Amino acid sequence: MTNERRIGRVAAHGVMITLSVLAIFPVYWMIQSSFxxxxxIFSGGLFPSAPTFQNYLHVLSAMPILRILGNTVVMAGxxxxxxxxxxVLAAWALVRWRFPGGALARSLIALSWLVxxxxxxxxxxxxxxxxxxxxxxxxxxxPNAAAAFAVLVLYNAMRGFPREVVEAARMDGAGSLRILLExxxxxxxxxxxxxxILCFISAWNExxxxxxxxxxxxxSVVQIGLQFxxxxxxxxxxxxxxxxxxxxxxxxxLYLVLQRQVVDSFMxxxxx
Amino acid sequence: xxxxxxxxLALSAAFLAGGFLASAQAQMAxxxxxxxxxxFYNYNLASAGLGREATLDLIAxxxxxxxxxxVEPIAAPSNEVLSRVQADMxxxxxxxxxxxxxxxxxxxxxxxxAQPLExxxxxELAAHAAGFVPNGLALGEVDGKTYGLAYVFSTPVMFMxxxxxxxxxxxxxxxxxxxxxxxxxxxxxxxxTGKHGFFPGAYGPIDGTFVYQAIVMSNGxxxxxxxxxxxxxxxxxxxxxxMLRDLMDSGAHARIDVGAHMDTFASGxxxxxxxxxxxxxxxxxxxxxxxxxxxxPMPAFGDKPxxxxxxxxxxxxxxxxxxxQRAAWELMKFLTSxxxxxxxxxxxxxxxxxxxxxxxxRYLKDWYAANPKFKANVAQLDRLTPNVxxxxxxxxxxxxxxxxxxxxxxxxxxxxxxxxxxxxxxxQSLMPQD
Numbered sequence: 001m002t003n004e005r006r007i008g009r010v011a012a013h014g015v016m017i018t019l020s021v022l023a024i025f026p027v028y029w030m031i032q033s034s035f036x037x038x039x040x041i042f043s044g045g046l047f048p049s050a051p052t053f054q055n056y057l058h059v060l061s062a063m064p065i066l067r068i069l070g071n072t073v074v075m076a077g078x079x080x081x082x083x084x085x086x087x088v089l090a091a092w093a094l095v096r097w098r099f100p101g102g103a104l105a106r107s108l109i110a111l112s113w114l115v116x117x118x119x120x121x122x123x124x125x126x127x128x129x130x131x132x133x134x135x136x137x138x139x140x141x142x143p144n145a146a147a148a149f150a151v152l153v154l155y156n157a158m159r160g161f162p163r164e165v166v167e168a169a170r171m172d173g174a175g176s177l178r179i180l181l182e183x184x185x186x187x188x189x190x191x192x193x194x195x196x197i198l199c200f201i202s203a204w205n206e207x208x209x210x211x212x213x214x215x216x217x218x219x220s221v222v223q224i225g226l227q228f229x230x231x232x233x234x235x236x237x238x239x240x241x242x243x244x245x246x247x248x249x250x251x252x253x254l255y256l257v258l259q260r261q262v263v264d265s266f267m268x269x270x271x272x
Numbered sequence: 273x274x275x276x277x278x279x280x281l282a283l284s285a286a287f288l289a290g291g292f293l294a295s296a297q298a299q300m301a302x303x304x305x306x307x308x309x310x311x312f313y314n315y316n317l318a319s320a321g322l323g324r325e326a327t328l329d330l331i332a333x334x335x336x337x338x339x340x341x342x343v344e345p346i347a348a349p350s351n352e353v354l355s356r357v358q359a360d361m362x363x364x365x366x367x368x369x370x371x372x373x374x375x376x377x378x379x380x381x382x383x384x385x386a387q388p389l390e391x392x393x394x395x396e397l398a399a400h401a402a403g404f405v406p407n408g409l410a411l412g413e414v415d416g417k418t419y420g421l422a423y424v425f426s427t428p429v430m431f432m433x434x435x436x437x438x439x440x441x442x443x444x445x446x447x448x449x450x451x452x453x454x455x456x457x458x459x460x461x462x463x464x465t466g467k468h469g470f471f472p473g474a475y476g477p478i479d480g481t482f483v484y485q486a487i488v489m490s491n492g493x494x495x496x497x498x499x500x501x502x503x504x505x506x507x508x509x510x511x512x513x514x515m516l517r518d519l520m521d522s523g524a525h526a527r528i529d530v531g532a533h534m535d536t537f538a539s540g541x542x543x544x545x546x547x548x549x550x551x552x553x554x555x556x557x558x559x560x561x562x563x564x565x566x567x568x569p570m571p572a573f574g575d576k577p578x579x580x581x582x583x584x585x586x587x588x589x590x591x592x593x594x595x596x597q598r599a600a601w602e603l604m605k606f607l608t609s610x611x612x613x614x615x616x617x618x619x620x621x622x623x624x625x626x627x628x629x630x631x632x633x634r635y636l637k638d639w640y641a642a643n644p645k646f647k648a649n650v651a652q653l654d655r656l657t658p659n660v661x662x663x664x665x666x667x668x669x670x671x672x673x674x675x676x677x678x679x680x681x682x683x684x685x686x687x688x689x690x691x692x693x694x695x696x697x698x699x700q701s702l703m704p705q706d
Binding site for chain 1: 315317318319320323324348350351355360362363364365479534535539548551554558559561562
């Protein structure tokens with residue numbers, strides 16, 4: 001290796017290390033702040049001078065954080081399942097059959113992606129109230145059970161699937177549903193995984209709809225729960241950082257377990 | 273922020289389209305003889321701390337004393353509680369009692385259908401208000417009728433970092449009484465300690481309109497509007513902002529992120545901070561072992577009396593059913609009773625609407641003796657001046673235009689009077705026509 005190439009590699013690594021530190025530092029600051037006492041929260045230094053679990057104990061006593069995390073996992077998981085299921089079926093219908101209005105339907109689905117949720121929030125709220133879905137996880141999931149994003153990504157993935165394979169399966173006597181489940185979907189693991197991950201993250205970060213729908217702290221989700229430490233009279237930084245750390249753990253654990261699959265799926269599906 | 277405004281706008285449009293206005297008044301029932309459930313929209317419940325605990329405690333005490341009434345608490349953050357009330361009204365859900373901030377007063381009365389308490393409770397209201405602070409009932413009045421009963425509120429007080437005063441060679445026991453003295457002390461703190469001198473919590477995303485209005489009205493009593501005419505750029509009102517700009521130009525006024533004022537003081541980097549006393553316990557916890565927190569009344573313009581304006585919120589009744597109205601009224605009376613203020617003041621830190629509780633050994637006498645800093649706030653209550661809300665459906669936009677103009681006038685380079693005048697002319701087009 002020449003000196004020039006060596007210097008180039010060192011420089012590239014230097015840039016990557018710097019960017020990594022910049023990306024990780026806020027997470028580190030959140031975690032170390034969660035171990036600081038209230039009168040130490042504004043102190044400088046990279047480490048708390050007297051680490052304490054007081055903020056975690058406060059979070060656990062002041063709010064049902066574990067139940068809130070459980071609500072969030074159920075809500076995000078159910079929303080993801082529903083969005084992927086409706087996305088797969090809608091995309092398959094649009095790819096598999098040519099029917100009058102098909103292009104229009106696809107355009108309308110794409111167009112609905114551009115409509116801000118706030119526009120349909122009030123009609124959704126009125127409907128949810130009439131159906132008795134206020135203050136419930138079902139109320140959080142049902143209005144978000146279909147996502148234009150999932151339909152369009154899966155439509156593009158299925159459109160690129162070899163038509164010959166589908167035709168061969170048909171000639172072997174397989175019906176449409178069987179072709180979808182046994183031929184197409186097993187070969188679309190990468191886009192399915194990336195759509196699932198993005199749907200899960202989007203549902204996990206949902207703020208406005210739970211803010212409107214949920215009426216009690218114990219039925220809340222984590223994004224609303226964090227706000228309980230942010231008031232007009234100031235922010236409780238220590239407990240807020242402890243709650244944020246606890247809220248990050250499930251996602252972090254999921255990522256650590258599925259790290260390779262996550263990276264692979266994004267690389268293969270081309271979704272950034 | 274834009275998304276939040278959009279959220280509020282969408283709700284307002286849906287609400288106005290639905291034509292939700294006050295319906296015909298019914299006679300409030302004399303008593304609650306059968307079990308009834310009422311809803312209580314509350315922003316203190318949307319916090320994981322003393323505000324929530326105190327509110328749940330109050331509701332439990334009320335239910336114990338009124339076994340026929342069940343209160344269904346509904347939590348929403350203070351900047352979202354109005355939207356929640358509107359959304360529920362649009363959805364046909366009964367709203368009985370709601371805690372709304374004072375800026376929503378006129379909107380709640382004229383557009384949301386809040387009940388005028390004189391029409392429902394009459395003599396009962398007068399008897400209940402007998403122990404209120406002077407002007408206490410006026411805080412929730414619109415056109416001579418009481419729509420909101422002042423609930424958790426405070427006035428601007430000057431927080432002092434007594435250690436920074438000492439470090440700057442100032443006597444912390446001689447708190448600045450006038451804006452001239454604030455200027456001198458602020459400059460000295462900034463120059464001698466390298467920290468920030470003074471900051472008023474009057475700008476930025478955290479609601480500080482009451483601080484700004486208190487400063488303005490302390491300069492001769494002029495208000496930010498006169499009827500439907502905006503007046504925040506009139507001479508006295510603009511002079512108050514020019515004074516803040518002068519503090520800024522002199523170096524006495526901190527040039528910091530307007531959303532980080534509380535954290536700047538709590539971290540020990542600010543000498544003087546004018547804001548609600550409701551944050552006192554938070555500051556004392558943050559300052560423990562670091563610096564000593566002092567409290568003083570808000571500064572005056574020379575010899576002119578100050579006009580401490582109320583922060584916080586009032587409780588409004590929206591019930592239409594006569595029995596629910598009685599239940600709601602009983603809840604409102606309880607929440608503004610001696611017993612309730614013993615909890616509200618000692619646990620959350622807001623002012624008691626009933627000053628008699630401070631001398632009564634059954635209520636706050638012992639607590640008051642143990643918390644002498646509170647005296648700075650109580651001392652200025654005889655001059656309590658109602659916060660001025662804006663009328664019409666665009667009231668929030670008008671208030672935001674005013675707040676942004678004040679921030680630009682103090683922090684910017686332009687002529688503060690011209691900045692205010694320009695905003696006033698623009699804002700006037702959003703005000704209701706006479």
